[in-house]
Amino acid sequence: MLTLKLLRENPEFVISKLAVKNFDAREIVEKINALDQNRRALQLELDTCLSEQKKKAAQIGGFMKEGKREEADAVKTEVTALKARSAEIEAKSEENNTELNNLLVLLPNIPCDQVPEGKCAEDNVVVKTGNEIPELGENKLPHWELAKKFDIIDFDLGVKLTGAGFPVYKGKGARLQRALINFFLDYNTNAGYQEVEPPIMVNEASGFGTGQLPDKEGQMYHATADNFYLVPTAEVPVTNIFRDVILANNEFPVKMTAYTPCFRREAGSYGKDVRGLNRLHQFDKVEIVRVEKPEESYAALDEMVAHVESIVKALGLPYRILRLCGGDMSFTSAITYDFEVYSAAQERWLEISSVSNFESYQANRLKLRYKDADGKTQLAHTLNGSSLALPRVVAALLENYQKDGKIEIPEVLRPYTGFDYID
RNA sequence: GGAGAGAUGGCAGAGUGGUCGAAUGCGGCGGUCUUGAAAACCGUUGAUCUUAACGGGUCCGGGGGUUCGAAUCCCUCUCUCUCCGCCA
Numbered sequence: 001m002l003t004l005k006l007l008r009e010n011p012e013f014v015i016s017k018l019a020v021k022n023f024d025a026r027e028i029v030e031k032i033n034a035l036d037q038n039r040r041a042l043q044l045e046l047d048t049c050l051s052e053q054k055k056k057a058a059q060i061g062g063f064m065k066e067g068k069r070e071e072a073d074a075v076k077t078e079v080t081a082l083k084a085r086s087a088e089i090e091a092k093s094e095e096n097n098t099e100l101n102n103l104l105v106l107l108p109n110i111p112c113d114q115v116p117e118g119k120c121a122e123d124n125v126v127v128k129t130g131n132e133i134p135e136l137g138e139n140k141l142p143h144w145e146l147a148k149k150f151d152i153i154d155f156d157l158g159v160k161l162t163g164a165g166f167p168v169y170k171g172k173g174a175r176l177q178r179a180l181i182n183f184f185l186d187y188n189t190n191a192g193y194q195e196v197e198p199p200i201m202v203n204e205a206s207g208f209g210t211g212q213l214p215d216k217e218g219q220m221y222h223a224t225a226d227n228f229y230l231v232p233t234a235e236v237p238v239t240n241i242f243r244d245v246i247l248a249n250n251e252f253p254v255k256m257t258a259y260t261p262c263f264r265r266e267a268g269s270y271g272k273d274v275r276g277l278n279r280l281h282q283f284d285k286v287e288i289v290r291v292e293k294p295e296e297s298y299a300a301l302d303e304m305v306a307h308v309e310s311i312v313k314a315l316g317l318p319y320r321i322l323r324l325c326g327g328d329m330s331f332t333s334a335i336t337y338d339f340e341v342y343s344a345a346q347e348r349w350l351e352i353s354s355v356s357n358f359e360s361y362q363a364n365r366l367k368l369r370y371k372d373a374d375g376k377t378q379l380a381h382t383l384n385g386s387s388l389a390l391p392r393v394v395a396a397l398l399e400n401y402q403k404d405g406k407i408e409i410p411e412v413l414r415p416y417t418g419f420d421y422i423d
Numbered sequence: 424g425g426a427g428a429g430a431u432g433g434c435a436g437a438g439u440g441g442u443c444g445a446a447u448g449c450g451g452c453g454g455u456c457u458u459g460a461a462a463a464c465c466g467u468u469g470a471u472c473u474u475a476a477c478g479g480g481u482c483c484g485g486g487g488g489u490u491c492g493a494a495u496c497c498c499u500c501u502c503u504c505u506c507c508g509c510c511a
Contacts, residue, residue, distance in 0.1 A: 043473055047480040054442095054480090057492040061441045064491095076491045083491085246470085248451095375452095377470080 001364040002107050003379070004036055017110035020117055020326035028103050035100040042093040049086040053079055108331045109361040112298075115335055118325025124338070129320040130313060133342050134400050140345045143395040144276030146402060147173065150422050153394075155276070165266070165274070165281035172422050176397075176409075177284060179416035180390055181259050184286035184311065188387055191307055193257035193288055198237035200260050201228040206240040209366045211332050221263045230263035234287035235384045239362065242291055246377060247370040253300065254291035257387070259284065277391035278350065284390040290383045293370065294360070297381035301357045304385050305337050308353050311387060314412045317396050318342040320349065334359040341392065345399035350392040355385030398422075 007014055011029050018025040056079045063072035116125050147153035152173025158166040169177050189195050207213035207229050212220060221230040231237055238258050247254070262285050266274075277283075288307070292300045305321065312319045324336040339353035360379035363369070370380045401408045406423035414420055 040473065043480080047473065050481085051479055053491085058442060060491045064441085072491075079491045 001104055001361060002110065003360070003364055004032075004104075007032055008036060014107075014110060018108065020111045020115055021108055021329060022119060022327045023108055025107060028106055032100060032103050032107075035096055035103070038096050039093065039100060042089055042096060046086060046089045046093060049082055049089060053082045053086065056082070109334050109358065111326050111329060112334045112357070112359070114323065115329065116323060116325045119327040120325075121328050123325040124322040124328055125325065127321050127323050127337070128309070129318075130309070131316055131318045133318040134344055136344050136400075136402065140399070140402060142276065142345045143343075143398040146398045146407065147276070150407070152176070152422060153277070163281070165279070167277070167280065172417070172419060175417055175419075176394065176413075176422075177390060179413050179418075180388075180393065181284060181286060183413055183416050184387055185257060185259055187311055187314075188257035188286065188288055188307075191255075193255040196238060196241075196256055196258045198231075198234060198241075198258055198260065200231050200237070200263075202231055202237055202240065203228060206236055206243070209240045209243045210236045210362060211365065212236060218267055219265055221265060231260055232264050233262050233285065233386075234258040234260040235289060238287065238289045239366065239382055239384065242368045242380075242382075243366045245368055247291065247368075247380060249371050249373060252291070252293055252370070253296070254289075256289045257286060258289070259286045261285075262389075277395040280391055286387055288385050288387045291368065292381045292383065293372070294378070294381050297357055297359065297383060301335070301337075301355065301383055304355050304383060308339055308355055308385055308387050312339060312341065312352070314410075315393070315397070316410050317393070317400060318344075330356070332356075332358055332361050334361065339386075339388075341396040343392075343396050343399050345402070346395075350396060352392045352396075353386040353388050356383060358382045358384075 002014065007029055011033060015025045015029055056075050060072045060075050060079075063069075063075070116123065118124065141149070144153075144155070147155075150172070152170055154168040154170055155164075157168040158164075161168065185195055201223060204213060204227060207217075207220070212229070212232065217229075220232055222228075223230070237260070238256050241256070242254070261282055263282050264280075266279060266281060288304060290297075290300050290304065309319075309321065319339060319341050322338045322340065324333075324338055329336050333356040336354055336356040338351055339355070340349040340351050342348075343350050359381050362382045363379040366382075368380050368382065369377050372378050397410070398407055401410070406421045409417050409420050409422070
C-alpha cells in the first residue's frame with residue numbers, strides 16, 4: 001500500500017511513476033485525495049464533538065457528588081443530543097474511509113528509477129550473463145524423459161496419489177532434492193541469514209499482510225475447516241513474523257532464510273510451460289527475506305542479487321539476470337531482478353529466482369516499522385528473493401549435465417548427495 | 424473432542440462504574456557518583472489519528488450493547504493456558 005502522505009504531497013510524482021508500470025492512476029489518485037481531505041474534516045468534527053461529551057460527562061460526575069440532581073439531568077439531555085450527532089459523523093466517516101481503503105489497495109507499488117519502461121517480458125533488460133551453455137549433441141533428452149529413464153521422478157505416480165503437478169521423487173531423485181535444500185540453506189546461513197522453519201499454513205491476517213489476500217485467493221490452497229491457507233512461498237510466513245512489529249534501531253539488518261514446500265493452484269496453466277518440472281502445484285524452495293532501513297535497502301538488494309548469482313555460478317548453470325520492465329513487474333514490487341537458467345535440452349530459459357525490493361509497500365500493510373536515530377517511528381523496507389526454487393534447477397541440472405548416458409552431479413553438491421552420478 | 428481458567432503498556436502484574444492511558448516491579452534511555460564499570464540514587468520511557476502550533480480524539484484480545492460516564496457490567500467471536508481423552 002502506498003502511504004497517504006506520499007499521495008497527498010506528491011500526486012503527480014506517483015501518477016508519472018505508475019505510468020512506467022502502464023498503470024493510469026490519475027483518476028484513482030484524485031479520488032483518494034478528495035476522500036482523504038474529507039476524512040480529515042470528519043475526524044476533526046468528530047473529535048470536537050467527543051471532546052464536549054467527555055467534558056460534560058465529567059461535569060455530571062461532579063453534580064452527582066454534590067447531590068445536584070436537576071443540574072445533572074439537564075446536562076444529561078445535552079450529552080444525549082451530542083451522542084446522536086457523533087454517531088452520525090462516525091457513520092459518515094466509516095463509509096468514507098472504507099471507500100478510501102478500497103481505492104488505496106488498487107494502486108500498485110511505484111517502480112524505482114532504475115526500472116526500464118516496457119510492456120511485456122520482451123522488454124526486460126538483460127544485465128548480466130554467466131557460465132557457458134553446454135553442447136549436448138544429438139542424443140540430448142528433456143528432463144522429463146531423463147527422469148523416467150533413471151526412475152528418479154515419477155509424475156504419473158503423483159497423479160495417482162494427488163493429481164497433476166505433484167511429482168514423486170524417488171531414490172537419487174529424492175536424495176538430490178534433499179541435497180539441494182541443504183546446500184542452499186547452508187550457503188545462505190554462511191552469508192549471515194538466520195534459518196527459520198515456519199508453519200506452511202497461515203491464517204487470513206498473514207495472507208493479507210504480504211498481499212496474497214484479498215485479491216489472489218484463487219492462487220492458494222485453502223483449508224476451509226480451519227480457514228488456513230497453504231503457503232505459496234516462504235515469503236508469506238517469514239515476512240509476517242514482522243507484522244505489527246516495531247524494530248529498534250539496533251536490530252538491523254534482519255536477514256532470514258527458510259525452506260518450505262510451496263503450494264500454488266496455478267489455475268489456467270497449460271501446454272509446454274507446464275511440462276515436467278516446469279510448473280508444479282507443490283514444489284520446494286529456499287527463500288531469503290530481509291528487513292532494512294530505507295537508506296540501506298538498495299545496498300541490501302545488490303547484495304542479495306550478488307548472493308543468488310554466486311549460488312547459480314557454483315552450480316555451473318548457464319544463467320542470465322534480467323531487470324524486469326515496468327509492465328512485467330509484480331504489483332507490490334519497486335524493482336525486481338529475475339534469474340533464469342538455460343535449459344539446453346528444452347532450448348529455453350527457465351526462471352529460477354526473483355529478487356525484489358518492496359520498499360515500504362509491504363511494510364505499510366504489515367505495519368512493520370522501526371525507530372530511527374531520532375526515535376521517530378518509520379516504515380521499514382522489505383526485500384525477498386528465491387535462493388533457490390528447486391524444480392527448474394533440477395530440470396536444468398539433469399538436462400545440462402547429461403553426458404555419455406549418465407548425469408554428472410556438480411562438484412559443490414557432491415558432499416550433499418553422496419554420489420557423483422545418476423545412472 | 425469434554426471440563427475449567429484467562430486475555431491489561433517491551434515483560435511481569437495491579438486495577439470490578441466517575442478525572443485511568445492506566446499503580447508497582449523488571450527492562451530500556453538520560454543523569455549524579457566513579458579513572459571506567461557495577462551498585463545506589465534522581466529523572467524519563469506505549470501506539471495511533473488530527474492540528475501550522477497550542478491542543479484534541481482513539482486504543483486495556485476483536486466486534487456489538489447498557490450508561491451522562493466502561494479496562495471495570497452484559498452479549499458475541501477469536502485466541503491462550505490447565506486438567507481429562509486421543510496421539511506423531
